[in-house]
Amino acid sequence: MRHFINLKDIPTKDLRKIITDATRRKKLRKDLSALEIDKDNPLKGKMLVQMFEKASSRTRISFYLAIKQLGGGTLTLRSNELHLGQGGESIADTAKILSTYGDGFMLRTDDDKKIQNFKKYLSIPLINGLSPSSHPTQVLSDIFTVEEITKKPISKLKICWIGDSNNVLNSLIAASVKFSFNLSIGCPKKFEPSKKVQQWVRKNKKKIHLHNEPKDAVIGADVIFSDKVISLNDKVNKKKKIKEFKRFKINKKLISYAKKSCIFLHCLPRGNEVDDEVFLGTKSYVWQQALNRVHVQKSILLYCFGKLR
Ligand code: CP
Ligand code: NVA
Numbered sequence: 001m002r003h004f005i006n007l008k009d010i011p012t013k014d015l016r017k018i019i020t021d022a023t024r025r026k027k028l029r030k031d032l033s034a035l036e037i038d039k040d041n042p043l044k045g046k047m048l049v050q051m052f053e054k055a056s057s058r059t060r061i062s063f064y065l066a067i068k069q070l071g072g073g074t075l076t077l078r079s080n081e082l083h084l085g086q087g088g089e090s091i092a093d094t095a096k097i098l099s100t101y102g103d104g105f106m107l108r109t110d111d112d113k114k115i116q117n118f119k120k121y122l123s124i125p126l127i128n129g130l131s132p133s134s135h136p137t138q139v140l141s142d143i144f145t146v147e148e149i150t151k152k153p154i155s156k157l158k159i160c161w162i163g164d165s166n167n168v169l170n171s172l173i174a175a176s177v178k179f180s181f182n183l184s185i186g187c188p189k190k191f192e193p194s195k196k197v198q199q200w201v202r203k204n205k206k207k208i209h210l211h212n213e214p215k216d217a218v219i220g221a222d223v224i225f226s227d228k229v230i231s232l233n234d235k236v237n238k239k240k241k242i243k244e245f246k247r248f249k250i251n252k253k254l255i256s257y258a259k260k261s262c263i264f265l266h267c268l269p270r271g272n273e274v275d276d277e278v279f280l281g282t283k284s285y286v287w288q289q290a291l292n293r294v295h296v297q298k299s300i301l302l303y304c305f306g307k308l309r
Contacts (some may be wrong), residue, residue, distance in 0.1 A: 005119065159176065
């Protein structure tokens with residue numbers, strides 16, 4: 001049994017194995033429809049419980065499809081429907097109950113400590129479906145999407161992030177260390193990645209490139225990533241923060257500094273950090289990116305259940 005909590009704690013060879021498996025599986029089921037089960041039916045009869053403390057469209061639906069296509073099923077809960085969420089039951093007891101009924105647990109939470117606490121008491125695999133500090137299933141799937149579209153290993157590409165130093169960027173930074181790719185980040189000085197994150201990169205003898213001018217981050221990029229300026233857990237002055245990011249809005253002019261072949265990716269949901277011309281334009285692969293969550297999460301589930309070939 002293995003958990004999938006943070007990219008930085010998972011060996012690179014395992015992350016690579018997940019991507020390779022997802023590539024193979026996606027090809028194998030190209031003529032099947034959404035609810036048809038993969039021929040090998042590897043998670044037959046298994047149940048994934050997924051619990052959301054915050055809103056979700058993609059993660060929720062893509063995990064539902066992922067476990068279904070592997071032969072299992074899912075139960076989706078909101079924490080406020082549970083005794084836990086009402087303050088009437090401890091994490092320890094809830095974790096034991098989940099481990100009694102289910103085979104795997106996916107949690108989206110507004111508290112990183114909760115992930116650690118569940119990990120302590122669960123006897124089934126735990127998957128982090130987004131926390132304030134990371135969004136590992138999203139980013140591993142994004143690496144898959146980049147390589148699928150560009151047909152190049154990500155280590156050969158220049159990746160750029162324009163936006164806030166949030167959970168998605170933290171996972172992208174972890175991925176840049178694991179997969180050794182060049183990562184340029186464009187954001188206002190005040191919103192640069194935390195000292196802790198930067199120290200971790202240095203400790204691993206790797207480098208990220210920080211720019212406070214969006215154009216400097218974008219120059220020569222093969223891929224531009226972005227995300228909402230205001231995240232689900234953001235308790236800041238929203239109007240002020242959006243204003244501080246105004247210069248970082250992604251438009252045709254900014255993208256023109258990247259490579260001609262550059263692609264645009266965004267995990268969704270979007271705010272106004274990117275204009276429609278880019279988001280809905282020919283360089284944008286956001287819908288393919290969202291669909292690939294299903295394929296990569298299937299291989300993440302197999303990894304967690306000890307079934308990855
Ligand atoms: N990208 C992503 O995780 O979307 P949801 O918040 O809709 O799950
Ligand atoms: N950074 C965003 C990602 C949403 C999928 C958030 O945490 O709200």
